[in-house]
Amino acid sequence: MAARKFREIADLIAAEIDGLPPGTRIAGESEIGERFGVGRAAARAALQELQRRMLVRRVQGVGTFTARRIDYLISGHRAPSWSQTVRDSGSVPRTVVRSCAVAPMPADVAGLLGYEPSTPCHLLQRRSFTDEVPAAWGLEWVPVDVIGELAIAVQHFGSLHVILRDMAGAEPQRAWSRASLETTDDHVAAELGCTPGDSAWLVESLNHDARSGRLLCLTRRWMRSDAVRLTIETGSAPPSHAP
Amino acid sequence: MAARKFREIADLIAAEIDGLPPGTRIAGESEIGERFGVGRAAARAALQELQRRMLVRRVQGVGTFTARRIDYLISGHRAPSWSQTVRDSGSVPRTVVRSCAVAPMPADVAGLLGYEPSTPCHLLQRRSFTDEVPAAWGLEWVPVDVIGELAIAVQHFGSLHVILRDMAGAEPQRAWSRASLETTDDHVAAELGCTPGDSAWLVESLNHDARSGRLLCLTRRWMRSDAVRLTIETGSAPPSHAP
DNA sequence: CAGTGGTCTAGACCACGGG
DNA sequence: CCGTGGTCTAGACCACTGG
Numbered sequence: 170m171a172a173r174k175f176r177e178i179a180d181l182i183a184a185e186i187d188g189l190p191p192g193t194r195i196a197g198e199s200e201i202g203e204r205f206g207v208g209r210a211a212a213r214a215a216l217q218e219l220q221r222r223m224l225v226r227r228v229q230g231v232g233t234f235t236a237r238r239i240d241y242l243i244s245g246h247r248a249p250s251w252s253q254t255v256r257d258s259g260s261v262p263r264t265v266v267r268s269c270a271v272a273p274m275p276a277d278v279a280g281l282l283g284y285e286p287s288t289p290c291h292l293l294q295r296r297s298f299t300d301e302v303p304a305a306w307g308l309e310w311v312p313v314d315v316i317g318e319l320a321i322a323v324q325h326f327g328s329l330h331v332i333l334r335d336m337a338g339a340e341p342q343r344a345w346s347r348a349s350l351e352t353t354d355d356h357v358a359a360e361l362g363c364t365p366g367d368s369a370w371l372v373e374s375l376n377h378d379a380r381s382g383r384l385l386c387l388t389r390r391w392m393r394s395d396a397v398r399l400t401i402e403t404g405s406a407p408p409s410h411a412p
Numbered sequence: 413m414a415a416r417k418f419r420e421i422a423d424l425i426a427a428e429i430d431g432l433p434p435g436t437r438i439a440g441e442s443e444i445g446e447r448f449g450v451g452r453a454a455a456r457a458a459l460q461e462l463q464r465r466m467l468v469r470r471v472q473g474v475g476t477f478t479a480r481r482i483d484y485l486i487s488g489h490r491a492p493s494w495s496q497t498v499r500d501s502g503s504v505p506r507t508v509v510r511s512c513a514v515a516p517m518p519a520d521v522a523g524l525l526g527y528e529p530s531t532p533c534h535l536l537q538r539r540s541f542t543d544e545v546p547a548a549w550g551l552e553w554v555p556v557d558v559i560g561e562l563a564i565a566v567q568h569f570g571s572l573h574v575i576l577r578d579m580a581g582a583e584p585q586r587a588w589s590r591a592s593l594e595t596t597d598d599h600v601a602a603e604l605g606c607t608p609g610d611s612a613w614l615v616e617s618l619n620h621d622a623r624s625g626r627l628l629c630l631t632r633r634w635m636r637s638d639a640v641r642l643t644i645e646t647g648s649a650p651p652s653h654a655p
Numbered sequence: 656c657a658g659t660g661g662t663c664t665a666g667a668c669c670a671c672g673g674g
Numbered sequence: 675c676c677g678t679g680g681t682c683t684a685g686a687c688c689a690c691t692g693g
Contacts, residue, residue, distance in 0.1 A: 223595065228679080348643070398592065418681075451683045451685095
């Protein structure tokens with residue numbers, strides 16, 4: 170017998186749950202152990218293997234559930250909107266404001282946005298969910314002369330993109346962006362509801378108005394890599410799959 | 413006592429190994445167990461935690477070693493060269509040819525390179541290392557009218573970038589590229605020397621001559637995410653950190 | 656061959672979340 | 675309260691690598 174029972178069990182369950190709607194509850198460790206006649210350690214290893222493959226999500230005290238990553242394409246052509254991207258991917262977005270205040274712009278932010286340091290700007294801290302699963306968190310800076318009143322608006326409209334479009338009359342577009350995969354520290358892990366040391370995306374995006382070119386905001390957000398299948402594209406050549 | 417001994421042990425060892433040169437051998441599971449007076453399971457969990465944080469690399473039958481990710485920036489401005497990028501990061505690159513043959517160009521590749529499908533092109537399959545650690549593998553397509561003789565040259569010069577520069581007189585530059593984080597299947601995992609299901613970068617890059625704009629090659633490579641700290645940048649605005 | 660990490664058992668207690 | 679996943683012990687065998 171192959172020494173890796175947990176792998177066989179994982180492959181079998183992976184095939185079984187393929188196609189199930191995200192969030193479906195699946196068998197727990199003890200149930201797996203009984204069903205396959207193995208100890209709890211092997212059953213646990215199988216479920217952890219599925220979690221490593223990002224096929225399931227496990228929550229202590231609750232259970233194990235099927236999971237799905239949303240597709241998130243970052244490109245010069247696509248609009249920088251979490252809500253829209255999530256919806257396009259077939260999931261339900263939700264964003265909650267953790268804090269919203271006016272503060273002097275830090276020097277590094279001012280450098281990117283082309284303002285004098287200490288210019289008043291909104292500092293927005295928000296957390297985003299896909300199908301009620303925590304998926305993203307981070308900071309967003311918006312100069313006050315782009316939007317005067319943000320605190321109230323952002324409570325009503327979940328989307329910063331919609332606010333910039335409808336209240337500032339802009340057409341937000343990514344002017345520059347950068348993404349990398351990092352390991353989360355305790356604070357970021359707490360906001361994302363994951364374990365410290367888990368890897369997550371760090372995405373920075375400088376957005377401007379597509380028509381006037383005016384810089385609108387700088388966002389610096391973390392995204393769980395098991396919740397977001399991020400693809401990022403450089404260059405302008407469209408991938409023309411012509412026969 | 414906090415129930416998570418392995419976390420404390422991991423944090424302690426993480427601090428101890430900080431700054432050690434990559435590849436340094438560190439204590440194994442049994443040694444950790446004795447030192448901290450814990451069972452092997454807890455000692456093992458601590459070392460696995462460090463592996464999860466990409467601070468160590470573990471090899472069955474050999475031991476546990478300090479590890480370091482090289483920085484790999486993909487941007488329109490930086491030259492698309494594995495060798496150069498690795499050297500810039502302070503590590504030693506090596507690339508070995510797994511296979512090199514002339515074959516008719518697949519339709520999707522032809523579409524991106526702007527050739528008729530079935531045009532003769534080199535199909536190169538190579539594996540790359542950083543400090544003798546497997547880090548990347550993948551396929552590269554080069555039309556024969558860009559370089560006639562590739563098989564011999566690529567054995568001598570490790571770098572495709574150097575060949576295109578010195579033999580084709582080109583200045584390779586990324587015209588378009590895309591990166592995403594995927595989970596490895598058995599084949600890719602074998603080439604990268606990791607466990608199937610581990611996550612790895614999938615990087616596609618379409619390169620052209622910076623001067624003439626002529627398309628030179630298409631590369632589709634996998635990179636171990638625990639060996640490469642990939643950052644990818646879109647847009648042209650330089651991140652000017654002005655005070 | 657000895658030592659490493661990989662898998663597994665049987666059993667225990669704990670932390671957490673929902674009824 | 676119960677069931678979930680999270681941690682841990684003690685012990686065993688296996689797979690792999692190197693000398």
